[in-house]
Amino acid sequence: MLIGRGMRSFADGFVALLLPIHLSRLGYGAAEVGLLATATLLGSAALTLGLGFFGGHVRLGRGLAGAAMLMAATGLGFAGIDAFWPLLLVAFIGTINPSSGDVSVFLPLEQSLIAHLVTDSERTAVFARYSLVGSLGAALGALSIGTLPWLDRLTSAGSATPMLFVVYGAIGLATLSLYAGLPDTRSGDHTKRASRLGPSRRRVWGLAALFSVDSFGGGFVVNSLLALWLFERFGLSVSTTGTIFFVTGLCSAVSFLVAVRLARRIGLVNTMVFTHLPANILMIMAAFATSPEVAVIFLVLRSLLSQMDVPARTSYVMAIVEPAERPAAASLTAVPRSLASALSPALAGLMLGVSTFGWPLVCAGALKITYDLTLLACFRAIRPPEETARPKEAD
Template identity: 30%
Template structure:
């Protein structure tokens, strides 16, 4: 009897959890953490990859302009380097994301990790400007702290494929949040490590900066290992079906070739055999060409119209972002206020911490106001604050404006990812998101060179004001075209 009573109490406790547990669960659901904890292993691996990748990007960005200055490169050449790097990244990312669904998403992620590892290693060894430029263009080096390479488009499309429409906002919020946390950890770890190597170990600036790129390559290896752990569930059904058919066709071809070889050995008509081989070779070449063409994705009329509107709008927003990217912001604080590496890491960590809370608020806000509305009401204040940063002659006020801008800017990220992934068909997501990321990267490529020219003349503040104007134009465009747009929640 006592055992029955005990079981009854346990069942009642399971059905009616304590108030504290219920409130905690409600809070976790509100900020989207519950959705992440209940997600699949693949989802958690992709979020983990975003975290560690942004640690590497955060480390490299903090010291990029300082590293090049230590090597004796001019401000104009630094700006040219960042622009050329982003243009090269555009070409590689466009190709890889366009064919990612046909080549296999996991393969593309693995290839990106290998490129990232190679680039970091070259930056750690060489000091020739042109060698570094080629390594950055062909490989994966983030010159501005933002996403480069094929990773983001493939990961976002895969996440939208793996999670339900109801959980998409939560997962994308944490995906963006972990990226921001990674950037913060990268900047603070880089600043602290460089300071320790310089002050305690007696390393020169150049060797301390090179050690950061060794860390960059090491993180690429961690990403590479985790990429092999991704399952076939991340691939589109069409890709898995094609792979299965290719495997079956290969088995049949091997059997047929064995039979053909046996017949050829016993045949006395060599001329006829040669003609047959030539005909088979022609057929194989035709098949390969048609297979390549079939890998190029096609877009629906709705997606074409959406792209024609979004591409110029995203171009404006990212052009403004490129003018005042994180590398130039570190240069701005160092040049105007004399802030050292360790303090620079602390400043950017503060921004990332504030952005963390912004991302959590964004998940809850988007559920209540809607994705597009959340994008706009957070992006407009962020744009205005950006234009106010150079007006401050006080370091603490500049840091305060920078932190507030980081928080409001982060609130726009996850809703925008959900917006793009939900406005096109599921089978078009990877290609469309890849194109949008290419547009954003291409537009950011022009800004650094312009800012380099302004910085060389002591007029870097002009870049902040142009950036604010471009971003506000983007907000007006989104409001005009997509405020009442119905999203595809499949």
């Protein structure tokens, strides 16, 4: 599963930067990039919502194989279609990911399977490795976009970007062969309506509401639009931007390993909040940078902190619900996040179409800070089993 996660993340890493370049070559602007990013996130939310309601009836291995086939079809669709509205439809149905995190239907399926296979004491560390592999894959994918000028010279005008979407589809087929060997199981006892929430309903919907605020803010700075801001604000090249995203991806990968130790020491919720807050302040500061060097410094520093909450958040959701509720919890915390994050890229695209100032970064940082403070106030007292099982002083 980790190999498949790495391959998918590599594809997501280069496609997030490829998307604004490809649309620009087709004659579309920042507003169209934002709308297409919105469509991809809305489509992911719809698929994940369906999984939330019917997850107890879907075998996890079979579901992952179906998602891999959809990824392959998405790559071929983007490679062969130039008209905007058909592209928008493919984006809605498919698996294109314009953001730095995984927002596709793969996510709740993989999370449920991991939580089903590991113990409470191993869970956070396994999710950290899962996130680490994803971040490294995305970093390498972003770096690989630097080959685009070289591919342009080797191919006829305009054919290099469709070729890379074919590569994206081929990676989907490769992951299909990997997922076909996974345990084809359901999480929990499927005879007890495992797809529905039970005693954890209030917690899950509370987290879903908070995560949606965080994701609405994150939608302003999905990688495709952040790259577009760097292109337009500072005139950076494709290769330079890809290198920047490679460095920030590596920093995020390192932070996942630190997150495990930190969570064991101060707890999952504290780890989520006290690493996220300074990261969001740094993002706002990047918006006011007057040179590319200063902006990149702030973005790199942010990347050292901003993703530490990812394995902690995933582990926390899986920990505070019953095992049979995990597919529904994973999906129903992911769906509002996807829906909320789908609204803001279109707004960010409109902002960038009017001004190259980093208003999307300011909006993202302010919303995310609000999320951090509210999460701490509402959930600090709700502790996962591995924290309640040890003396409180250990925090």
